[in-house]
Amino acid sequence: MTSVSVLASPSRYVQGKNAIAELGSHLKGLGTTPLLVADDIVWGLVESTLTEGFTTAGLAVTRVGFGRFATPASVDGLVDTIRSGGHDVIVGLGGGSAIDAAKAAGHLAGVRWASVPTAASSDAPTSALSVIYTEDGEFIEYRFFPRNPDLVLIDTQLVAGAPARFLIGGIGDALATWIEARATRRGTGTAMAGGRPTLAGTALAELSWDILWENALPALDAVRAKVVTPALEAVVEANTLLSGLGFESGGLAAAHAIHNGLTAAPQTHGLTHGEKVNIGSVTQLVLEGAPTDEIEAFIVFTTKVGLPNTLTEIGLTTGDLTELRAVAEAATVEGETIHNLPFPVTADQVVDALVAIEGLSRRVRAEHGLPEPVKYVAGH
Incomplete structure (x- = not known):
């Protein structure tokens, strides 16, 4: 048994009504070419407000879709996208699996990562780990990372609408x-x-x-x-x-x-x-x-x-x-x-x-x- 105690936490936590509008300004301090990971439903909810905020912050909007679970294949696919697009920060938007996939891919690609949940449906966004599943949703493993997300941002109006x-x-x-x-x-x-x-x-x-x-x-x-x-x-x-x-x-x-x-x-x-x-x-x-x-x-x-x-x-x-x-x-x-x-x-x-x-x-x-x-x- 170890006698060492450890406290882990994200670098910054942002919460509030309409906070999604400020995502660009918070990401600007982390990188210049963010990759956004979100399924079509989530993207339909945030695209307009998020894009406006990104324009103000001088950031381009690059988004890729996401399936249902954080699988080994989905993580590897995101790593390829990060590298081919020259992205320096990845953002998981939506549910826990999109966020977990973004964290795992960010770690493997060696870039910074941010969690932007659109519902308060789990405590996954702040952690330095991802839960990986099969395509059918069966648990495979926990993946642990040496650091927590650089940013966690949650818009409580989006939570209220979910x-x-x-x-x-x-x-x-x-x-x-x-x-x-x-x-x-x-x-x-x-x-x-x-x-x-x-x-x-x-x-x-x-x-x-x-x-x-x-x-x-x-x-x-x-x-x-x-x-x-x-x-x-x-x-x-x-x-x-x-x-x-x-x-x-x-x-x-x-x-x-x-x-x-x-x-x-x-x-x-x-x-x-x-x-x-x-x-x-x-x-x-x-x-x-x-x-x-x-x-x-x-x-x-x-x-x-x-x-x-x-x-x-x-x-x-x-x-x-x-x-x-x-x-x-x-x-x-x-x-x-x-x-x-x-x-x-x-x-x-x-x-x-x-x-x-x-x-x-x-x-x-x-x-x-x-x-x-x-x-x-x-x-x-």
Whole structure:
């Protein structure tokens, strides 16, 4: 076990209403020939305002499209584009996979990189790592980089205009941050930054948790009305900056390992990252033997937010033991973050905990007059 603690963070974080208009001015200090990576939908949302800002900053607009996942092939393709076009900074615009692909390509090409999420759907933008998937969305690996993004910029008006499900997913991802960071702190594991958790990283993880419990529901009201409010600003910061710093310098544990395992189950395809992470959070609480009141409060809260906390809601059942075994085996492979828990964990224990959350969550929801789970059907 290392005795060194590490805190990692982006060089600059910018957040606010209509912040996309200022992207050019912030990039001007990083390079002169940026490459923008965005899918057609995202580009349709930002092109006009972004182009105006780039013109003011004296920067040319060069954009390439992006598919659904950050795959090895998509990363290599971006590296080729960077080199052939002489670009000195790459910008990932949109969702987590576009941003992850841009980070990975920027590292391989030796240029600077920036993250510009258009929804607060995960804490990936601030980190010095990328999650790489197959073309079908199955987890392959984490890729770690020696530095974090040079810039993270998020426009809260774009967040307000995005589907509420994106913000819900980000809340699920961020809620896991404190659950995992405190477990890592109690154990002997390392954070994603490469050392023991810092006190700052752990504290930021807890701050993210506190902000979400106070502001998540009114922030979702704001997104459904497509307006920016203080509650939405707070949740965007919690989802993006605080959770990003908290997971990277505080540590991941079972919630994200179980998410990675779930990507191997075809029934779960189409769910957001945060939706699958929330199943991991509930399962981790069961694995830890967390206080009953805490588990029940988490189930009530996440149900109100709109996050899944039963197998039914991710397309599985307690009878799908072959799939659950595959998920558990993947979640407990050597090197997975589940081993940051302060006790040994086996695949058998994970299967039992996954089975247990179905009845547990159904009971709690019934006792609090909350809706029964609705079965998720993946769109194959």
